[in-house]
Amino acid sequence: MSRESLLEVKDVGCYKTPGQPIFAHANLTVKPGDVIVLRGKSGSGKTTLLKCISHLNLYDGHILYRGKTPQSYGMSFTCLGIPTYRIHVLYVPQRPSLLPGSPRDFLNTISSFKAHANSSPNTAKAIEVGKAWGIDEELWDRNWGDLSGGEAQRIALAAAVGLEQAEILLLDEPTSALDAAASQSVERYLVDEVREGKGRLKALIWITHSDEQGQRVATRVVRITAGGLHEEDMPRGA
Numbered sequence: 001m002s003r004e005s006l007l008e009v010k011d012v013g014c015y016k017t018p019g020q021p022i023f024a025h026a027n028l029t030v031k032p033g034d035v036i037v038l039r040g041k042s043g044s045g046k047t048t049l050l051k052c053i054s055h056l057n058l059y060d061g062h063i064l065y066r067g068k069t070p071q072s073y074g075m076s077f078t079c080l081g082i083p084t085y086r087i088h089v090l091y092v093p094q095r096p097s098l099l100p101g102s103p104r105d106f107l108n109t110i111s112s113f114k115a116h117a118n119s120s121p122n123t124a125k126a127i128e129v130g131k132a133w134g135i136d137e138e139l140w141d142r143n144w145g146d147l148s149g150g151e152a153q154r155i156a157l158a159a160a161v162g163l164e165q166a167e168i169l170l171l172d173e174p175t176s177a178l179d180a181a182a183s184q185s186v187e188r189y190l191v192d193e194v195r196e197g198k199g200r201l202k203a204l205i206w207i208t209h210s211d212e213q214g215q216r217v218a219t220r221v222v223r224i225t226a227g228g229l230h231e232e233d234m235p236r237g238a
């Protein structure tokens with residue numbers, strides 16, 4: 001797999017209020033095949049950094065995706081107001097926000113639009129990925145509010161991977177609602193997908209509070225502090 005840079009975070013800072021930084025001077029280069037585990041104390045800004053990277057938060061500094069600014073990718077799903085960049089560099093929240101209707105309604109909405117000319121959202125693969133993670137197809141027809149936390153979390157992740165629109169997934173504690181077996185099945189799938197590099201997904205930035213999970217999935221470990229991002233040695237056994 002070619003190791004050209006996918007994403008560059010250059011001197012990015014984010015503020016609670018003007019003059020009150022959460023972190024500053026964050027620098028990071030993401031390449032194909034990277035599974036970057038993002039560590040840091042509670043409140044250090046891990047979620048905020050992922051939101052800055054996906055353009056959901058305001059920030060100082062520069063972010064380049066394949067050498068171009070997020071703004072230069074324009075809008076997809078124009079009537080939904082979703083920037084194209086955010087589809088390629090997709091933030092997956094810890095808990096899917098309460099969407100109206102069912103996951104199937106969500107798939108139908110997404111598949112009625114095209115993110116870009118060459119690739120339609122692959123709804124069949126999203127359902128197939130869900131099945132591999134123990135999600136029966138009938139669950140896609142249930143209202144979001146009637147799913148368990150773990151089911152909703154796996155369905156949102158299955159859509160993020162399976163729809164095959166994202167090159168980089170920004171995962172915010174993606175298995176926090178899952179038991180050990182379900183968690184490891186999700187981990188294995190995501191890591192294999194990136195390692196094999198055959199599909200669209202090329203890299204992950206992954207917040208986890210679990211050292212064990214970090215060891216299992218990371219190709220790189222990066223710690224966030226108020227002063228920026230610091231590459232750490234890989235944990236022993238990784």
Ligand SMILES: Nc1ncnc2c1ncn2[C@@H]1O[C@H](COP(=O)(O)OP(=O)(O)OP(=O)(O)O)[C@@H](O)[C@H]1O
Nearest residue numbers: 015016017022040041042043044045046047048049
């Ligand atoms: N919209 C906001 N307005 C003001 N402050 C915010 C906002 N969002 C987050 N913060 C603050 O920014 C800091 C970083 O929050 P963030 O959620 O990014 O931390 P985190 O490292 O992900 O924490 P945790 O590990 O506990 O999930 C916290 O002090 C939080 O209270």
